[in-house]
Amino acid sequence: MVFSRELQLCFVVVWVSSTWAKVDVESLQATVNKLARQLMLQQQYVEERIRSDGDSGVKQCRINNEGTKVYHLPSHTSKKGIAALHDHSNHIRTIGLGEVIVVMNGVEFRTRHNDYILHKPSTTSKEYHATEEIQFPDVPPEVTQKAKVEDQIEEMREWFKAWRDQNHTVRDYRQYFKPILCYMEGAWTTDAWDDIEEPFKSDRHWLDATSWEDLQNKIRFTSYNGRKSSLENYAYLPSTILDIINGSDPVFAQWNYRILCHPLTRDLRTNRFRIVDDLSPRMMYLRTLKDHGMSRRARFQLNPRDKGSWIDRLQQHYGLLDELMSEIPGKDNYGAQLTDEAFDNPAHTIDLNGDKVNTAYYHRWWKEVKPGAMGLAIRKRGFSDRSLFMAMTTQPRIAGMGLRDCKNSDDRRQICQNYQQKWTYAIPLEVIYLTPLSTWNPYGIEYKGDAETELGQTVTENESRYGGITSKTAYNGANSKLYNLTPAEFFQGRVLDSDKADTFRGSVGVLDPEGNVRALTSSGVRVSFPNIPGVGILRQRYPIMPLHNEGNPIWKELDSLKDIVMEHTRYLKMYRERPGGSEGGQAGSDTDATEDTKYQDGVTLMVLPATRSPPGPHVHWMDLSPSDVDDLKNGLPVTMITTEEYGHSHMIKIRYKPSLEQPFTMNRCDGEMACWDGHTGLSITEEIL
Structure with missing residues (x-):
């Protein structure tokens, strides 16, 4: 019976095929082309709609609690922290960052649990996604030359005090406290549907799927039934039709992202940051602005001017963040050189030198130099996206886009120019200050490398060693996931804002080379250090990620109102009716002003x-x-x-x-x-x- 059904099916197919042979194939192809093009334009419409709703930036964290007020629930900030930020300081290079919904140039996507590694783009290879480990700062010789550990601890505290005070005349901390800028990069790739690429290295999380199609099916299923990956290893990464070749062949592209860090080539003083007054996370725990600034839910703004004093003003164009982001290369890695020559009008730098912008590095501002007219016009990537940085690339695995640009000449001849470009996108995430604690090892604890290697596993000896205080239960050295080198007495007190996602412990026992048990604590990156006697609590991670909703007109209106209400004395003239019933503020006059007070309002x-x-x-x-x-x-x-x-x-x-x-x-x-x-x-x- 099965065989006869197969024969019948074959017969029907042959009959249909012979009947349809008379159909106009070109007309059918044209119809398919129009449908495919309409699908492509629908995706363009969705992206344009998202672009008009806000900037590139973080949009939402996973909701994992309830409350009687809407501000008790997570938004861009969760209970853990901004973008679900947390600690894995027992890992040598892992930076804790949870799941989050992000918008980048109109593409909305949801990440897996990130927990990224301190890696940077390769300085020696142009290979796609080639990376290198970021080197940790050295320990000041003034510390290591002390014979006693107690003396080393006291000296190290003095270096942290100099960093806290930003006073390099006492101790030049700038050689040993190094800022790195971590960023999220997104791009449309040409990856095949039956293949899947891990976006970036993490020693805790990965994309739990065998192909892009498998990942999409898992996202659809969990969105349908409300479940999630228990290990938070699913991500919603959309695909699209990016182009149609020869009128019939769709070119599919797959969205992917990664998180990397770049060691800044200059010192970045900590007074360049100020706390952003996000009211909803403050109201979640009824924190004062000062207390909120020390919490993991705090978000910071980088001063557009490279100064310690802040002036709230309209910023014209290029600022400090642009300078820092311009050090970060796109997919072609460090040393690449590309220019944007589109529309026969090259992009130039804003400064007076006016060189062509090296578009292989991330930027958002440029100027057009008008040929013949000698004028200049300042331009920004995107229509209304404050936070988007872009870089060009030549990587074959990045999906590009072309344009045939035709114009009529004076003699009515049509002159055409073809352009083909590939772009990637980025937003800043956080500035992390690497410190000498990453390498300071006063007890000479043996570091045994990767925790998964045979040598690395001897640290726990099949879980029989768990960091206890006896020689039989103390860790036997350190590895990449049990990176405990810092004497516990360097700190005093507990960690602020600990979270269940954290993996470190306050103090563990570790065997030194002589077999002595030493009380140590983790030496990896923290959000904030525990209290250092004589120094205080210092922040190591400064989140500066932009928010998608900040670009929404409603947010801008509410932010304006928030400033007027929260700083009513400063903005008293903005009231139509002053508190107490008197008339609102009026414009002053400089007619009778002294020289000191003239133009005091600008x-x-x-x-x-x-x-x-x-x-x-x-x-x-x-x-x-x-x-x-x-x-x-x-x-x-x-x-x-x-x-x-x-x-x-x-x-x-x-x-x-x-x-x-x-x-x-x-x-x-x-x-x-x-x-x-x-x-x-x-x-x-x-x-x-």
């Missing part, structure tokens, strides 16, 4: 009308903040970029001369004595309220 300057044509009469505007005015009054020049008019901007160096009727003067324009289009000076227009 000032708007107009660049006087251009006198040359082309481009023709036009003006530009610049807003000076109170801090800009202070700098000018103190004799310092201030360089600003004007608004864009007639397709260009100017970079103006301003000086202040109080004896003049118009005291703000134009010292340089685009690095020259005068603007190319004939702007002759500056004029005060109105104060910034």
